[in-house]
Amino acid sequence: MQENIETANNIDLALELLHVQSNTSFDVPANQPVIRIGKPNELIIPDINVSVFAGTDIVSRQHAEIQADGNSYYLIDLGSVNGTFLNDVLLEPKQRYLLSLGDRISLGKDNQVTLIFQHKQNSPPKQIMKTSQTVLQPQVAPKAPVRAVDKTSKIVGLALMVASTILVAANTHVGIFVRIPGVLLCVTGAVFLFQRRFHRNWGWVLIALGAALILFTGNVFASINLFAILVSAALFVAGYQLMTTGKAFNYSLQDLRSLPKLFKK
Numbered sequence: 001m002q003e004n005i006e007t008a009n010n011i012d013l014a015l016e017l018l019h020v021q022s023n024t025s026f027d028v029p030a031n032q033p034v035i036r037i038g039k040p041n042e043l044i045i046p047d048i049n050v051s052v053f054a055g056t057d058i059v060s061r062q063h064a065e066i067q068a069d070g071n072s073y074y075l076i077d078l079g080s081v082n083g084t085f086l087n088d089v090l091l092e093p094k095q096r097y098l099l100s101l102g103d104r105i106s107l108g109k110d111n112q113v114t115l116i117f118q119h120k121q122n123s124p125p126k127q128i129m130k131t132s133q134t135v136l137q138p139q140v141a142p143k144a145p146v147r148a149v150d151k152t153s154k155i156v157g158l159a160l161m162v163a164s165t166i167l168v169a170a171n172t173h174v175g176i177f178v179r180i181p182g183v184l185l186c187v188t189g190a191v192f193l194f195q196r197r198f199h200r201n202w203g204w205v206l207i208a209l210g211a212a213l214i215l216f217t218g219n220v221f222a223s224i225n226l227f228a229i230l231v232s233a234a235l236f237v238a239g240y241q242l243m244t245t246g247k248a249f250n251y252s253l254q255d256l257r258s259l260p261k262l263f264k265k
Contacts, residue, residue: 016119017105017117018118019113024053028117032068038060053113055113056107058107058108059108060081060082063084064084075091075105077091079252082107086106087104088111101118102116104116158243160238160242160248161235162239164234168232171224171228176218176219181210182210186207193207
């Protein structure tokens with residue numbers, strides 16, 4: 001089958017994905033390195049938008065993608081909720097699987113949304129309406145894909161940023177050094193105010209002098225644990241990245257959930 005794909009590319013035969021349930025076809029351009037499959041949101045419009053079809057409530061926003069590598073095509077599940085199946089075999093998320101002509105790609109369980117990877121037919125099936133049809137344009141230079149940040153990543157990111165702030169506050173100590181002469185002047189002034197044999201104005205003068213001495217000779221200090229600074233900075237950066245890109249240090253929440261599976265292997 002792989003030889004058939006290479007032959008098709010050499011003689012300029014087009015490829016397509018056929019949506020079985022609606023008999024609708026999507027072109028697979030040979031000059032586009034990545035073709036994303038899913039449903040649109042306010043940030044991302046997938047190359048192949050299946051939201052207009054029935055039964056696509058099981059399809060994730062960023063469900064799967066097809067990568068072109070020379071004359072080979074690979075299918076990758078992007079960590080979808082209901083999984084991606086290739087010829088009824090469930091794919092491991094983020095792993096590349098080689099595609100052959102005639103392969104059946106199912107988005108979710110029970111073959112409710114099925115695409116067939118094949119040569120473009122001479123009498124093409126019906127096309128979806130222009131307003132929702134996939135717009136596929138060749139990429140002059142690969143660009144970093146815009147990643148939609150899910151609600152969970154935003155909440156976790158915000159929680160990490162708040163935790164970093166609390167950690168800094170809990171490990172920061174602030175104090176004031178006050179010199180004794182200024183305190184003594186204030187105390188003496190207070191005594192003058194409560195003693196009738198002394199003129200009250202002298203009391204206010206002494207208090208003012210003491211306050212001025214404290215103000216100009218006192219020192220404010222702050223101390224913080226160095227380890228707390230490092231941990232807090234890491235938490236803040238990780239939280240900010242999760243909120244803005246959905247990944248922290250190139251790891252998403254989906255990647256962290258899959259770590260126990262790796263250890264079991």
